Amino acid sequence: MLQPLVVGLGRSGSGLHLNTLGRLARRTAATGDPLVALPAVGCDPRAGGLRTLGMPGEVTAVTTLEQALQHVDPATAVVHVCTPPRLRHDLLAELAGHGFRRMIVEKPLAASADELDALIRLRQEAGLDLVAVAHWITSRLADRLRRLVGGGRLGSLRRITVDQHKPRFLRSLATDGHPSALDVEIPHSLALALDLAGPAELRAARCWDLRCEDRSLSLLGGAHVELEHRSGVVTLLRSDLGAPVRQRSVVCEFEGGTATAHFPLSEDDDHAQLVIAPFDSGTAAPSAGVLDADGVPGIGHHVFRDDALIDFLDGAYRGFASGAGGVGNFPLACATARLLCAARERCSVTPRARAGSR
Structure with missing residues (x-):
């Protein structure tokens, strides 16, 4: 042991x-x-x-x-x-x-x-x-997304949009461990995008300040990152740390439909959800909410336990x-860190977005 x-x-x-x-x-x-x-x-x-x-x-x-x-x-x-x-x-x-x-x-x-x-x-x-x-990469939800990307049921992957929003006022006011919103939630979604769609180049990045009462915390209000993958996929990562509600969702847009993945929001519940919807309602698929023999999720609404950190x-x-x-983990972590460094450099010279921008 x-x-x-x-x-x-x-x-x-x-x-x-x-x-x-x-x-x-x-x-x-x-x-x-x-x-x-x-x-x-x-x-x-x-x-x-x-x-x-x-x-x-x-x-x-x-x-x-x-x-x-x-x-x-x-x-x-x-x-x-x-x-x-x-x-x-x-x-x-x-x-x-x-x-x-x-x-x-x-x-x-x-x-x-x-x-x-x-x-x-x-x-x-x-x-x-x-x-x-x-x-996130080793979660059961990410595994189902990978199988969907590789299985071809909905055609080729075209776009990924990740929304990671939560109110983070108290922790941002109490600690100074993160220099910007790029370091809070974005690393999770950036690594997932690289895992699903392959290597990418940075297209755009911006941060904004977190404002509460009479205080303003530089660059900690949220962040947007846009990527262009060599595979042709385009990714948008959005994180609002002044949001009134929590959200951890990933929308994968394919040629023939969408897959909307919802990660567990906190330790309060360890269930993930995945909703797969074809553009053509007549698309042949396994029964709703089940996996086929190769583990590729079928059309419909999937709900399952996914305690990703313990796994x-x-x-x-x-x-x-x-x-x-x-x-297998280290090369992806390095690629993620390099893109984050490029995003930090871009944010240091780009005018800041308005607070609460999405």
Whole structure:
């Protein structure tokens, strides 16, 4: 079994990674195939003042890496790097210096092209097995979209539109970990678009400010990103962090119809939905809401469980155990990070959109 070390106990580290690791440990132990060794170690300078983390006995909180080394062996550890992307290379280099090799890194990989290049060199020189968090890609919903794209039931894919909207006032006011809205939700949808439609070039990018009462937070109100894929597909990514409602939807437009995918909105419910509608109502297809023999979803409304993060971590840990943790994940993560860097550069010289623009 592998023991987790979670570095950074903000929303991502404590609210998502530690909680999910506890569930994964209990799930795999119950099936007789234990995967995660508890207690996990949570490391953050603020650890002493944080609320209770995880279930009793599942987490040991420390404030420094030196303290963490008293509780975890680098040879059997997986480090979850849940700190902000800025200056992440220095932290990874420090972890590598202590002997850690297996790492799961929160999105995006790096905040600049130079940092990304430095991280790639570090990975090669230190022999790191590095996986970027990309649970949208490994979700059951994304798998059904991939099968639909490859199956040809609705013809060729033509356009992807992703909407990721939520009110994020409190977290944006309380923390400064994300320099712009490009770093909050867009990495998830950008990676999915590249996975579905292949390599792409940036066509346009813009951000706007988040305004509330008498305050304005630069570039944190939302973002638009437009891509043109080599396959001919056009992608529009939209994220409004001042929206009054939550939305996580992906619309794939094909020659012969549309597929509208809805990702779970929060930990409150782990069900995804997929609505497939042909332009020709007479299109032959399996019964509504079912999969054919090749796993391609049929016409209609599909509703199914899709706890993507726990499945992602399950796959990552099994990959680490087999020695192939980041083999398929890392190239896509790098391509995503490079496009994000290009979008940041575009936003730094492009006039900002009006607040709330969609």
